[in-house]
Amino acid sequence: MSKSAAPPKRSRSGASARWSTAGSVFAAWILVGLLRAADRYFSDPFQLPRLEFGLWEALTQNLLWAVVWAVLTPLVVSIAWRSLPTRAHGIATAARLAAVALLLPAVHCAAYQLTYPFLMRFPCVVSVQLGALPHLLPILFPTHLVTLGAIVGTTWMFAYSALSKERDVRASQLKTRLANARLEALKSQLHPHFLFNTLNSILPLVFRDGEAASRTVVRLADLLRLSLQNEGSDLIPLRKEVELLSVYLEIQRTRFQDRLTVRLDMEPGIAEALVPNLILQPLVENAIKHGIAARPGAGRIEIRARREGQDRLGILIRDDGPGPSGEAQRFQTEGVGLRNTRDRLVLLYSDDHVFEFRGLPERGCEVALTVPLIFPSAEPPLWPLPLPLESAPRPPAAAGPQLAPS
Numbered sequence: 001m002s003k004s005a006a007p008p009k010r011s012r013s014g015a016s017a018r019w020s021t022a023g024s025v026f027a028a029w030i031l032v033g034l035l036r037a038a039d040r041y042f043s044d045p046f047q048l049p050r051l052e053f054g055l056w057e058a059l060t061q062n063l064l065w066a067v068v069w070a071v072l073t074p075l076v077v078s079i080a081w082r083s084l085p086t087r088a089h090g091i092a093t094a095a096r097l098a099a100v101a102l103l104l105p106a107v108h109c110a111a112y113q114l115t116y117p118f119l120m121r122f123p124c125v126v127s128v129q130l131g132a133l134p135h136l137l138p139i140l141f142p143t144h145l146v147t148l149g150a151i152v153g154t155t156w157m158f159a160y161s162a163l164s165k166e167r168d169v170r171a172s173q174l175k176t177r178l179a180n181a182r183l184e185a186l187k188s189q190l191h192p193h194f195l196f197n198t199l200n201s202i203l204p205l206v207f208r209d210g211e212a213a214s215r216t217v218v219r220l221a222d223l224l225r226l227s228l229q230n231e232g233s234d235l236i237p238l239r240k241e242v243e244l245l246s247v248y249l250e251i252q253r254t255r256f257q258d259r260l261t262v263r264l265d266m267e268p269g270i271a272e273a274l275v276p277n278l279i280l281q282p283l284v285e286n287a288i289k290h291g292i293a294a295r296p297g298a299g300r301i302e303i304r305a306r307r308e309g310q311d312r313l314g315i316l317i318r319d320d321g322p323g324p325s326g327e328a329q330r331f332q333t334e335g336v337g338l339r340n341t342r343d344r345l346v347l348l349y350s351d352d353h354v355f356e357f358r359g360l361p362e363r364g365c366e367v368a369l370t371v372p373l374i375f376p377s378a379e380p381p382l383w384p385l386p387l388p389l390e391s392a393p394r395p396p397a398a399a400g401p402q403l404a405p406s
Contacts, residue, residue: 022074025070025073025074026070029066029067029069029070029073030063030066030067030070032066033059033062033063033064033065033066033067034059034062034063036062036065036066037055037058037059037061037062037063038058040058040061040062041055041058057120060116060119060120061116064112064115064116064119065112068108068111068112068115069108069147071111072104072107072108073151075104076100076104076148076151076152076155077151077155079096079097079100080097080151080152080155080156080159081155081159082096083096083097083152084156084159084160085156097152100148101145101148104144104148105137105140105141105144105145105148106133106137108144109133109136109137109140109144110130110133113129113130113132113133113136114126114129114130117129195220195224199220202216202217202220202251204255205254205255212254215254216251216254216255219247219250219251219254220251222247223244223247223248223251226240226243226244226247227244227278233277234276234277234348235274235275235276235277235348235374236274236275236277237271237272237273237274237275237376238266238270238271238272238273238274238275238305238313239271239272241275241277241278241279241280242264242266242271242280244278244280244281245280245281245284245303248281248284248285249262249284252288256288256292256293258298259292259297259298259299260288260292260298260299260301261298261299261300261301262284262300262301262302262303263300263301263302263303264303264304265302265303265304265305266303266304266305267305267306267307270305270306270307270313270373272375272376273313273373273374273375274374274375274376275313275315275371276341276344276345276348276371279315279341279344279369280303280315280317282338282340282341283317283338283341283367283369284301284303284317286338286367287301287317287318287319287321287365287367288301288319290319290321290322290365291319291320291321291322291364291365292319292321294321294322295321295322299319299320299321300319300320301317301318301319302316302317302318302319303315303316303317304316304317304318307373308370308373310373311372311373312370312371312372312373313370313371313372313373314368314369314370315368315369315370315371316366316367316368316369317366317367317369318360318364318365318366318367319364319365319366320363320364321363321364321365322363341355342355345369345371349371349372352371352372353369353370353371353372354368354369354370355367355368355369355370356368
């Protein structure tokens with residue numbers, strides 16, 4: 001037989017906040033009562049002769065008035081919170097508030113009449129005290145109505161402020177969820193994209209050099225493993241991104257052999273800076289496709305990472321391909337990798353980033369990327385770090401891309 005679930009315990013912080021609010025409301029009413037008493041005693045010389053007991057009488061009358069309202073305030077706030085004006089329940093809300101406006105002044109006056117004699121040490125005759133209500137209510141009703149309206153109006157002001165904040169939070173959460181879903185879709189699109197391109201690079205080796213094709217397949221497995229390790233993260237340290245890029249360039253080395261040289265120039269201290277996952281590989285792939293493969297002979301790709309000011313990270317990828325005249329197609333049409341990169345940058349940084357192509361004056365093209373400089377909580381180690389491309393054994397027949405920090 002299963003045990004019934006225990007009722008949920010109320011949060012201590014929530015209870016503390018409620019007591020704090022109640023204390024603040026009570027203190028506010030006491031302050032109002034003191035101000036009324038001071039006004040009664042000091043500011044109105046015509047009322048002073050009518051105060052038979054002087055200051056004590058002024059304090060008792062006005063503090064009792066304030067304390068009764070302080071006791072009634074939670075009830076008024078609760079009713080006002082449930083009576084927010086809406087088109088659907090406008091008549092019912094007005095009727096409820098009208099009933100409260102008629103009933104609560106009478107309750108306040110009755111509580112005042114029955115309590116005041118005890119505080120002043122007078123004999124209390126209930127019938128006499130309550131019998132005075134028909135004469136007191138018409139005189140006190142306007143003041144009570146204004147006080148009641150002030151409580152209801154203040155409650156509505158806080159209620160609408162809270163609802164507005166809640167709507168903003170929900171809209172922000174929805175926007176975040178949509179952005180996350182879009183990022184996941186883009187990353188899912190990117191993985192098969194570079195897998196397809198890498199397989200295309202391996203295919204010619206199958207017929208030309210079986211051993212090289214086997215080594216490239218092994219490196220492809222490493223590439224997929226590294227990419228899947230970071231699949232759940234939108235932002236990863238720059239060193240991990242460079243590690244994945246190194247394995248990708250190992251694969252391209254087999255294809256281009258000594259035609260491809262890659263140089264990495266990274267400022268010390270930014271290896272742990274967070275960058276978008278799979279941001280470098282599509283850009284370098286684009287430089288290889290349109291810069292190295294599109295020209296005869298050897299080609300060079302430079303990758304630079306620098307601080308820009310105190311809070312920006314600049315990344316530059318430059319190739320010495322055909323140059324601006326030969327880059328027209330690259331500027332006019334973006335493939336899956338570049339379009340994907342641009343979309344992810346917009347989702348991650350909104351307008352707080354720069355991503356642009358620039359044709360170089362003589363030959364080649366460069367991609368400039370600037371994003372906010374963000375570090376995780378851990379202290380970042382200093383660059384240079386050992387790179388897989390530097391330490392991996394290379395066959396003597398294939399001289400590949402040199403990925404070397406300057």
